[in-house]
Amino acid sequence: MPTVLLTGANGFLGSHLARELLTRGYAVRAFVRPGSNRSTLNRLPLTFAQGDIRQPAEVEAAARQCDYIIHAAALAQVNPARSQLSWDVNLSGTENVLYAAHKARAQRLVYVGTANVFGFGSQAQPGNEETPYKGYPYGLDYIDSKYAASQLVTKTSRQWGLPVVSVHPTFMLGPLDARPTSNAMLLELYRGRVPGYTGGGKNYVHVRDVAVATVNALSQGRTGEHYILGNENLSYQEAFRLMAEVMQVKPPRFQIPDWPALTYGHLCDLIARITGKPALINSAMMKVAIDGHYFSVDKARQELDLPATPIRLAIQEAIDWFIKQGYVN
Known part of the structure; x- marks a missing residue:
């Protein structure tokens, strides 16, 4: 029976x-x-290896005698927009996994990135794996660090002859x-806390x-x-209408123009600087939105x-799980 080292195993994607x-x-x-x-891993027949992805020796020890590695561990933090921890986990952590896979002579490493490391497009002409990165203007360490990690994976796999396949979820x-x-947005919409939406998608x-495609990549x-x-x-208007329909709640009532959205984001930045604590959102998040x-x-x-799988079903399964687990009344 081949053994797979799965980093980030207790995360949302990792659990699947x-x-x-x-x-x-x-x-x-x-x-x-x-x-x-x-x-989310309770009662599954797993072997656990405890460690910190930022510590090379701990990653190397976990990878010993593993046939394959799926590297799904990441810090998807966007608030605050700037965070050294994002770089430590997403870039340095990936470097540690690459070295551990090389030393363990893994048959294949599947790296899990994010679609944001590629340039996006319109609904009529969407971006693909060849579209250049467009994330720098946002000022988000999360996507910048994931882009740097993706570049590192490509460079290292070529230099070392490491068998790596990279997958990038949306x-x-x-x-x-x-x-x-x-899925937090589903909960906010379910609770009636999403009054409007921006013009993006x-x-x-x-x-x-x-999960299926990632395991296929082995x-x-x-x-x-x-x-x-x-x-x-889906545009945010289309997505929120679908979510509201599935959850049988009211959809957001109006579209927020770009300039008030950006102004609000900068105001939140100011509040965060004054209080020393992240506000509900930030200007970088609004630029993305x-x-x-x-x-x-x-x-x-x-x-x-x-x-x-239709997104309608994903929404339904998510809210059913939240209700069953007691996240909402």
């Missing part, structure tokens, strides 16, 4: 990756931080989001589809290549057999 790997007969060594929440929705992370994908796809994992390109982050996933459909 663990299940997908077990279903296919892999032995899973789950790399998690000491004391971290493992509730905005994931679905169950098992214990923190919660990307995103590509949305069921988290389980991402044996499919071309080494050295990058694949965007997504599904439906007014853009349309639309992507093509044709390459992953063709080479990784990426599924296409």
Whole structure:
């Protein structure tokens, strides 16, 4: 039975990756931080390796005698916009995993990035894996650090001959989001706390589809290549209407023009500087929100057999899980 080291195993995507790997007969060594929440991994037949992704020796020890590695650990922090920890986890942590995979002579490493390391496009002409990066103007260390990590993966795999396939999810929705992370917007909408929406949009994908394609990448796809994992390109108006319909709540009432949105973001920056604490949002987040982050996933459909579960189902499964777990009354 081949063994897979899975970093970030107790995260939103990691919880689905663990299940997908077990279903296919892999032995899973789950790399998690000491004391971290493992509730979404309860009762799964996993072997745990505790450690810090920022510590090379701990990553190297976890990778010993592993046949494959899926590196899904990341810090997806966007508030505050600037954070050295994002660089330590996302870039230095990835460097540690690359070295550990090389030393363990892993048969393949699957690196999990983000679609934001590629340039986005319009709904009519979405971005793809060849579209140049457009993230620097936002001033977000999260996406800048993930872009740097993606570049490092490509460079290192070529220099060392390391068999790496990189997958880059878009905005994931679905169950098992214990923190919660990307599904937090569903909870806010369900509670009636989303009065309006900006003019931008995103590509949305069921988290389980991402898990399936990521595990497929252990044996499919071309080494050295990058694949965007997504599904439906929706404007925020379209997405919120769909979410509201599925959850049987009222959708946001109005669109917020760009300039008031950006002004509010800068005001939040000022409040954060005065108080020393992050405000609800920041100007970088608002810059992202007014853009349309639309992507093509044709390459992953063709080479990784990426599924296409309707986003409606992802929303339904997410809110059902939240209700069952007591996140909402």
